Amino acid sequence: MPQLHDRASASQESVFSRMSRLAAQHGAVNLGQGFPPGAPPPFLLRAAQDALGRSDQYTPPAGLGALRDALGADLGVDGADITVTCGATEALNVLALSLYGPGDEVLMLEPVFDVYMPQARLAxxxxxTVPMRLDPQAGWTFDLNALAAAVTPRTRALLLNSPFNPTGTVFTPDELAGIVALARRHDLWIVSDEVYDELYFGERPVSLRTLAPERTFTVGSAGKRLEATGWRVGWIAAPPGLSAGLGGVRQVTSFCAPAPLQAAVAAALPVARDSGFYDDLRAGYAARLALLAGGLRDLGATVFEPRGTYFLTALHPDWTAQTLVEAAGVAVIPGEAFYARHAAPHGLLRVAFCKSADDIHLALERLQRYGRGQS
Incomplete structure (x- = not known):
């Protein structure tokens, strides 16, 4: 019998799926995989109901015109430069296939989100990877000189994530200016994964496309913005004139995202902006972040509070993700899942706070009981 190609047989269950499976198996509170516990906002659900029976057939591979226009208005770009995808994961894959290939190198920071490296290899x-540093006092820091030192004649692109999953880093304007100068000096593409662009604490993050519109591809996600991660509506905002080329790849991946969900997101985006939905979303997450961070500190963890995303990172010398899900009944993501070339800091965990306050309280109670049993 013929065999699957090595790229298929080497594939593994993602750590996020594995921890969610183990959470269900052990009856654990799932603070691992980053999805909210409840329904999306009512205005989004109403928009989806209105779209059913009206927007049910194929859309163009680039996306429903109404959604491209709504995204253009929201992001401050021309809707013609938007490509709609089946979630941000497909957006990143379309860009990998469109921007780099054999012989090219792609720079990314480590800890690294799990799809970035395999997508580059598939292309x-x-x-x-260039490591970020984790100092118990200063937290996560970024070294532009280390990034610059990793550039070679083969380097084709920089792939960055701000707000950054898993560290919660939001790059400063000076850091972004340095990244842009580096990209221009070496004529590199910039792939800017900004799926958490509305999930930040403090000043609004600066988008790289505003600093280098001629070379930046911005990736976004309705799932993150509108708490509907299973809807799989993402997008790419491309430099002017380059969307048509992306469309050629897009039509042989999934062809188009679900039409009624595209229509629903198109209707919901201006409502979310005008109604203050994002402000309320951030306030709710900030409260749950404070609850989780304070509880983990009380349990002996060193907590690094994020400036964006809905994850925090923490160090605890006596905890591992495997023992927590099995013995404490709390699922988190092990830090080593985000490392490939460098060693993860000992005891590093990523913990999601995009959960209900009740779930966070329950998780903290279970961790407290677990700690008492270990002492």
């Missing part, structure tokens, strides 16, 4: 390119 035939070599992922090159």
């Amino acid at each position: 035939g390119a070599t992922p090159v």
Whole structure:
């Protein structure tokens, strides 16, 4: 019998799916995989109901015109430069297939989100990771000189994530200016994963596309913005004139995202902006972040509070993700899941706070009981 190609047989269950499976198996509170516990906002659900029976057939591969226009208005770009995808994961894959190939290198920071490296390899390119530093006092720091030192004649693109999953880092304007100068000096593409663009604490993050519109591809996600991660509506905002080329790849991936969900997101985006939905979303997450961070500190963890995303990172010398899900009844993501070339800091965990306050309280109670049993 013929065999699957090595790229298929080497594939593994993602750590996020595995921890969610183990959470269900052990009856654990799932603070691992990043999805909210409840329904999306009512205005989004109403928009979906209105779209059913009206927007049910194929859309163009680039996306429903109404959604491209709504995204253009929301992001401050021309809707013609938007490509709609089946979630941000497909957006990143379309860009990998469109921007780099055999012989190319792609720079990314480590800890690294799990799809970045395999997508680069599937495109035939070599992922090159540059480590961030974690100091118990200063938290996560970024070294532009280390990034610059990793550039070679083969480097084709920089792949960045701000707000950054898993660290919660939001790059400062000076850091972004340095990244842009580096990209221009070496004529590199910039892939800017900004799926958490509305999930920040403090000043609004600066989008790289505003600093380098001629070379930046911005990836976004309705799932993150509108608490509907299973809807799989994402997008790419491309430099002017380059969307048509992305469309050629897009039509042979999933062809188009679900039409009624595209229509629903198109109707919901201006409502979310005008109604203050994002402000309320951030306020709710900030309260749950404070609850979780304070509880983990009380249990002996060193907590690094994020400036964006709905994850925090923490260090605890006596905890591992495997023992917590099995013995404490709390699922988190092990830090080593985000490392490939460098060693993860000992005891590093990523913990999601996009859950209900009740779930967070329950998780903290279980961790407290677990700690008492270990002492």
